[in-house]
Amino acid sequence: MKRVETVCNIEALPLIIQEYAKAARIYDSSCSENARTFFLDGTVRSYLKLGKKGALEKESRMMDFVSREGLAPKVIAYISDVSEDYLLMEAVTGEDGVSGGHLDNPSKLAHVFGEYLRLLHSLPTTGCPYPSRTAEMLAEAQNKHADMEILKHLKGSPVDDVIIHGDYCLPNIIMEHYQFKGFIDLGSGGIGDRHYDLYWGLWTLAYNLKTDQYKDTFLDAYGKADINEDRLEFCSVLANLVE
Missing domain, CATH: 3.30.200.20 (Phosphorylase Kinase; domain 1)
Structure with a gap:
């Protein structure tokens, strides 16, 4: 950092x-x-x-x-x-996901990055101050792009059922030798669709590791049984509209 x-x-x-x-x-x-x-x-x-x-x-x-x-x-x-x-x-002890030598073992990094996202998505949603993040992001996208037809042609539809980070990238997780210490920069979080975080997780691994070869490692560690390709595509399009 x-x-x-x-x-x-x-x-x-x-x-x-x-x-x-x-x-x-x-x-x-x-x-x-x-x-x-x-x-x-x-x-x-x-x-x-x-x-x-x-x-x-x-x-x-x-x-x-x-x-x-x-x-x-x-x-x-x-x-x-x-x-x-x-x-x-x-401050918590540790360094973010792109510091402290965490990039030195890409396979381990991708694996724990998937595990820690599952940990976040397992939190109880009761009391979350922002219960409708997808609706908020759709409104934000509408303000930026008058034409939202691209979303209407997608098969998937989001399900707001887990606590999402909203910007799940390697610089926003603190670890110490790959051991989880805390999430930071949660200003885009709330109750949303897990696939929004999964999209950003895949994006940051490809960007920071300069390859997409660790995609399956990340998704396997998260749990592929809970991943819907149509919803992932919807959230990837939405993320790029909001960005």
Whole structure:
């Protein structure tokens, strides 16, 4: 994971966050244009995410929901002021799926990546703050593309029945020597169709490993009996419309 030591105007932060930042060494760990991320290496190791007002609310709520099941870092604070969002989370030990040597054993990586997705999809859905992710994504796609005829001609139709990550890519899972530590960046998650995550899982393996030869390893580890090719095709098209 990217970490470049930097300085931060601590006094400009909300008071509760200042307490975590004032005695910490601060590292820029940003990897997205939509938010800035800082690693606070202090008494409590944590990550501070900054975004536009309202931009981090969904992530905060989904991180809190999944963390209660022990599968995501604990949310310390979420604050939204007149212009900006602040999300402070405990840091878990480990590195993301493309760091810490995890790419050195592609077969093992693909296998555990499938297993950990099954773990996420096995969570109880009761109390999830976003119960209709497919409908939300279809509305988002409609806003971006007036012509949605491509979806109407597909055989599959999505079933919202599991907790999905929404952006199930290797940088969004933390492991230590392939041992699961937590999911991060859950702002696109909620109750949705498992095939949406399966599509992104296949995409990231092909992209980061520069080959699609580990497709079956990933799907076998997840459980091919629960995979419907028509729904996978639907979700792959939907993902590209939303992107």
